[in-house]
Amino acid sequence: MNRKYRKTIIAGNWKMHKTACETRTFAESLKHALPRTKRCSIVICVPFTNIPIAIKTLKDCRVAIAAQNMHWEESGAYTGEISAQMLVELGVKYVLIGHSERREYFAETDAIVNKKIHAALAAGLHPILCVGETEAQRELNLTDAHLNYQVQAALSGVSSEQIKNITIAYEPIWAIGTGKTATPEQAGEACATIRSILRSLYGAKLARQTTIQYGGSMNPENAKNLLSQSDVDGGLIGGASLKPENFLDIIFTANEYEESET
Ligand code: 13P
Numbered sequence: 001m002n003r004k005y006r007k008t009i010i011a012g013n014w015k016m017h018k019t020a021c022e023t024r025t026f027a028e029s030l031k032h033a034l035p036r037t038k039r040c041s042i043v044i045c046v047p048f049t050n051i052p053i054a055i056k057t058l059k060d061c062r063v064a065i066a067a068q069n070m071h072w073e074e075s076g077a078y079t080g081e082i083s084a085q086m087l088v089e090l091g092v093k094y095v096l097i098g099h100s101e102r103r104e105y106f107a108e109t110d111a112i113v114n115k116k117i118h119a120a121l122a123a124g125l126h127p128i129l130c131v132g133e134t135e136a137q138r139e140l141n142l143t144d145a146h147l148n149y150q151v152q153a154a155l156s157g158v159s160s161e162q163i164k165n166i167t168i169a170y171e172p173i174w175a176i177g178t179g180k181t182a183t184p185e186q187a188g189e190a191c192a193t194i195r196s197i198l199r200s201l202y203g204a205k206l207a208r209q210t211t212i213q214y215g216g217s218m219n220p221e222n223a224k225n226l227l228s229q230s231d232v233d234g235g236l237i238g239g240a241s242l243k244p245e246n247f248l249d250i251i252f253t254a255n256e257y258e259e260s261e262t
Contacts, residue, residue, distance in 0.1 A: 012241025066094035084123030175216025188229030
């Protein structure tokens, strides 16, 4: 992490877990146990149906609510879809775009990801763009090339002003939900690669200011080492974000680390 230049964001991605009632219980536990210091931003990415209760329960604390997906059109005949404006009206601040599960199971292409990024920005949402390589790509030494392609495709047409409102999450697909975490060095290197891609697109200053998270089996045991990498500016946490005590543990770790750094 490097607090001097950029925000640290600890985000929980619940995926398709928890009902609205369970969300209220989680949010109550979280809000009573949050650290007093406000050294990292906290986000939870909840299923659409849980957004109102999450926002209501957490309204007085500094936990922002994110959606896990959205459609790129403002409105129209797209049965089952949700627009950016619908999310904004509820008080949603962030939205995950291009999560590997959406790319894999719902055929989201880089072109769709790019359209969603533009639609989210236009509506005033802060996209968390997810990128990452497969195990085969890593074994073939194609990680950097893949990241380069994915980041450039997703950010096509995004201006220097707009990049300030984007967070990138590096999520190696082989580490998601597998318990197989990237080593701190692998995570640090890939996040540094993403930062160098941003540097070539937007210049050194904006690249330095962009938050780049790591996601993939992050948990209370490995968070400290992952977050100690200077280019890893937080976490996007799946499984370990589902229990308040685990999620809080990671939040406290991020907080403590920063306190010792500054
Ligand atoms: P896990 O932490 O369960 O591996 O999930 C990571 C992820 O996909 C977060 O978006």
